[in-house]
Amino acid sequence: MTGDEFTLFGAPRRRQHRLLGWAMRLIGTFLSFFGALFFIAGFSRMRTIFSPLGTTDPLWYRVVTVGAIAFAAAVSLLGGRRLRRRGRRHSVPVLRTMADAKHSPYVLYLRPFTSDVMGATMPHAFSRFQRVGGSLVNTSTRTVEEQISRSFGSLARVIAVGQPDETLPLLGAARLYLPLNDWQPTVASLIDDARLVLLAAGTSEGTLWELRQCLRRRAPQTLLISIYTDESEYDAFREKAEAIFRQEADCLRRGSDADQCPPRLPAYPPLSNPQRVKWLPTPRGYIRFDTDWTPHLIRLDPTSVRGWTEEGRHRRLNREQLLPFMGTVLRELSAAEHAADQADAGRCMTVAELESALRAMRSNGATDETPISVLMSGTGRFLAIEDKRDTVAGSGGAQGGPEHTTEPIAQAGGRAPFAIELPLLYAEEILRERRANGTTDADTLQIDFSARGRLLGVRHHTGGDAPEKPSTLIDESGAGH
Template sequence: MTGDESTPFGAPRRRQHRLLGWSMRLIGTFLSIFGALFFVAGFSRMRTIFSPLGTTYPLWYRVLIVGTIVMVGVVSLLGGRRLRRRGRRHSVPVLQTMADAKSSPYVLYLRPFTSDVTGATMPHAFSRFRGVGGSLVNTSTRTVEEQVSRSFGTLARVIAVGQPDEALPLPGAARLYLPLDGWQPTVASLIDDARLVLLAAGTSEGTLWELRQCLRRRAPQTLLILIYTDETEFQAFRKKAEVIFQEEVEFLRRGSKADRRPPSLPAYPPFSNPHRVKWLPVPRGYIRFDADWTPHLIRLDPTSVRGWTEEGRHRRLNREQLLPFMDIVLRELWAAEDAEDQADANRCTTVAELESVLRAMRSDGATDETPLSFLVSGTGRFLAVRDKRDTAAGSGDGQRDPGGTTEPIVRPGGRAPFTIELPLLYAEEILRRRRAGGAADVDTLQLEVSARGRLRGVRHHSGGKAAGKPPATADEDGAEH
C-alpha cells in the first residue's frame, strides 16, 4: 500500500452505541421468549375452538381470542429477531486505520454492495413452520454474512469494506469505510496481505476489478468465490470472468513455464431433482482453485438429501456436500502456507544467531526491559532484530540482521512481514525454553499467533534454515502442547 497506514478511514453515518446495542439485544431476547410462549399457547388452544364443552363463549369469540394470541406471538418473535439483529450492528468492529486492519491475520470478504441485501437476511426463520406447522420459533438470528464470518473466523478475523452511505455496519465482518474515489490502492493492499480472500460473484465493475487483482496477487489456493446468485446472473459473471482469465493469462502462468490455456469457470450444475426444490441454501455454491488455477465448483443441492424436517435436511446438506468441499479448501490453503513457510525458513535467523545478537546487546548496556523489535515474516519466522534504543537515538536504523536479509518478503497469497515488540528478558527466556526443548544452534524459531494477534507461543524447527517438519510448540507458560 502506498501512503501512511495511520491515515484514518471513514465511519458510518450514525455513531455506534454499545450500551444501546446490548439493550436492544436484551429486549429482543425477551420479546422472542415472550412471543414463543404466546405462539405455542395459541396453537395449543386451537383444538378447543370448535369444542363447545366447558365454555359458554360463542365461536367467533373463541376464534378471535386464539387468533390474537397467535398474532401477538408472531409479531413478538419477528420483532425480537429484528431487534436483536439491529442491536448487533452497534457492536460490529469498525477499523479506523490500515494499521488496525493489518494488526493481526485476517480473511478478506469482498462482495458487491448489492449482495448486502442477501447477506443481511436471517435464513430458515420459517423452515420448520413450512414443514410441520408448529414451530415458528428459531432462536438463531445470525445473518448470512454472520454465518460466513463465523465459518471462516476460525482461520482469522474476517474484515470487509462497508458501504460509504450506510447508517450502521451490518452484523458479520469487521468494517472499514473507504471513499468512493481512490479506494482501489487500499483494497489491493488488503488483497496482498490477507490469509484468504472470499469473493462474492457479481458483474459490477468493482467486483470484476477485484477478481482481476486476485488473479494477479493471490496464490490460487487462497481465493474462494462465493455464489449468491441464480443461474442467469452466475452465467453473466462466468462470461465476464472468462474474458478476465484470458487477459490475465500471463499472471496465471506465474511460476510455470508451460504454455497453458486460461481456465474457464464451470457451468452451474442442475439440481438432481428440480421438482423437489422448496428452499435454497445461502450461499448457493462455492468455487475453489487448484495450484494451476483449475477451478472446481460445488452447487449445494438440497434436492439430493432427505430428512424429517427442513432443518434436518439442511444439516445433512452441510455434512454431505459442504464439509468435504471445505476440507479440501483448508488443506490446499495450508499447503500453500507451508510452501511459503519453507521459503521463509531459508531467510530467517537461527537460534545461535539470535543468542549472539542478544549477548551483544547485553554487552552494549541493554537491561531486562530494553524493548526489542523483531522483524517476523508473514508465516511467523524470525528474520531480524531491531534495538529500539538505537532507533530512538537516531543512530541509524538500529537493525541487527544476523540472517543477512531484511528486504520485504512479498509473494502471491502471503502476508507481509510485521514486527512484534518484546523486552530483552522475555526474548532471552524464549531462547532458554527452546534450548531446554532441544533446539540446536542451526534451528530456527517461529511464532504462534492467534487469529486476534495474540502471541500463543514459539516453536523451533529442526534442520537449520532448510527446516523441515516442526516439533512440539511451547506456549507462553513454557508447557509443551
C-alpha cells in the first residue's frame, strides 16, 4: 500500500445517523400504508357523491369530504415515499480512505455531477403518468442509480465520487468525497484498480478527462459507456470522444496492428416506431468495446417490443435487448481477467517452493505466531512470501527467489496485486490441507474471494488443468474477514 492510502477523504455536510434513517423509513412505510387506505376510502366515497340515498348530507359536504380524503391520501403516499428515500440516504456507505475503497473488488461508476438529477429519479412502469400521478401509483422508491448499482453489484460493489457540497450521499453507489483541487490522482488510481469502469457519456471537461484516462489505463473489455442523453447531446459527446481516440491512437494500438485506425463511435440509432413513444428507459443505451477497441452500441428501444402493460413491455425490453448485450459484456470481461490471471500464473510459487520457504523460516527461529506476508495477484494466486521479521529488520527480501517479484504483475479480477499477513502456523495448515486433497509439488495455490471481498477458500492449479473446487474456509454467510 502506498503512504496516502489511509489519508482521510471528505464527508457529506450532514452527519449520517443510521438509527434516524431507519426511523424515517419505518414512519414512511406507515404513511404509505395509511395513504393506500385513504385512497381506497376516497374511491369508495366518490361513488356516493351524486347518490343521496342513505344520507342527508348536502352535496357540497360530500364533495369536500371526498376531496379531503383524496388530499390526505396524496400527502401520505408522497410523504411516505419521500421519508423512506431520505431515510435510506443515512445508510449509504461513505468511504473515508483509499484503503476502504480498494479492500475488495469494485465497479467504478463515473458520471458528470449534472446527471445526478436523473440518477436520483424513480422511474416506474406507469410512465404515461410520469409528471402528475405517477408518484401516487408507484410504490417503489428505488432510484435510477440504485437500479444500476443493483445490476452491477453482482460483479462487485459499486463506488462513485460524491458531490462535495451535497447534504447526504445520494442513493446507489458507495460514495467517497474528494477535494475539488486534487481529485484527479485519486480517480486515476481508482480507474487502475477497478474491475469494471462504467462511464456516463457527457461533454464536461471532467468526463472527457476520465475517458482519456480509461483509454490509457484500461483493457477495452473492462470499459462500458452508459448513455443518458438524447441524440443531439450524444452527437456532441461522440465528436469530442473521437477526437480523444485520435489523440490516444498510440495507446489504443497496444499489442495490435500499428496501422489500425482509431475507432469511431456508432451513430445514435433511431427508434423503430417513434409514434409509439410513451416512455424511454434510463439509461437509454450502452457502448462496449472489443479487444481492438471496436465499439458496439445498443440503444434500448421500447417501441420495438409489445406487451399488455407498460411494465410487461419494460420486462420484455430487458429480456430481449439488455440481457443479451450484458451477457456479452460479462463474457468479454471474464476473458480479459482470465488472460491477466494466466499472465500471473507463470510467476506463482509452487507448493514445493512454498513448503521450502516455510521450512527455512522455521530454521531461522520462526514460531507458530510469527507473521508472514503473502504477495498475491489480483485473483489470489500465491506469488511470493516473506518473513515480516526480515522486513522490519530492513532486508525486505521475498522468499522463493527474485523471479517472483522483479517482473511486473498483471492486474486480474478487478484487483491490483496485494499482500496479506497471517501466522506461520496457519500457512502451514493451508499447505497440509492442500496436500491431503492431492496437491503435488508442481501445483500452485490460489485463494478465492467473493465479490464483496470475503474469503471463500483455497484451491490448487495443476499443470494446464482446470482448478479443482475450492475448499471452504469461511462460509459466505458468515461475518467475513
